[in-house]
Amino acid sequence: MASKKTLVLGASLKSNRYSNLAINKLVSFNHDVVAIGLREGVVSGVKIETDVIDFEYIDTVTLYLNPTRQEQYYKYIVNLNPRRVIFNPGTENPEFYKILRQANIDMEVACTLVLLSTNQY
Secondary structure: OOOOOEEEEEEOOOOOOHHHHHHHHHHHOOOOEEEEEOOOEEEOOEEEEOOOOOOOOOOEEEEOOOHHHHHHHHHHHHHHOOOEEEEOOOOOOHHHHHHHHHOOOEEEEOOHHHHHHOOOO
């Protein structure tokens, strides 16, 4: 199975954060992972970028930003044209759902960690 390249948006260096756990788990499941967060660093061999980068072939964007913090990334995410965006608990954002639907991008309100654990990723 081809790796689904995933962008973790809102990545954290703190090991107790869900975004950090998600990076670790995605890597352990052999997914190609890129990450953007507030602080540069490395988690499980994945470099966390602090600037938006035009990554290619993003299959999934998994969000770990509250709705207010997501706004600055709307256009960026739509331009990446991922197959889907996952809204993890606490990131639910009806305004963004509408934008994604208009761009024909699937969205899921789910938990990346649970999807991985249950083989639904």
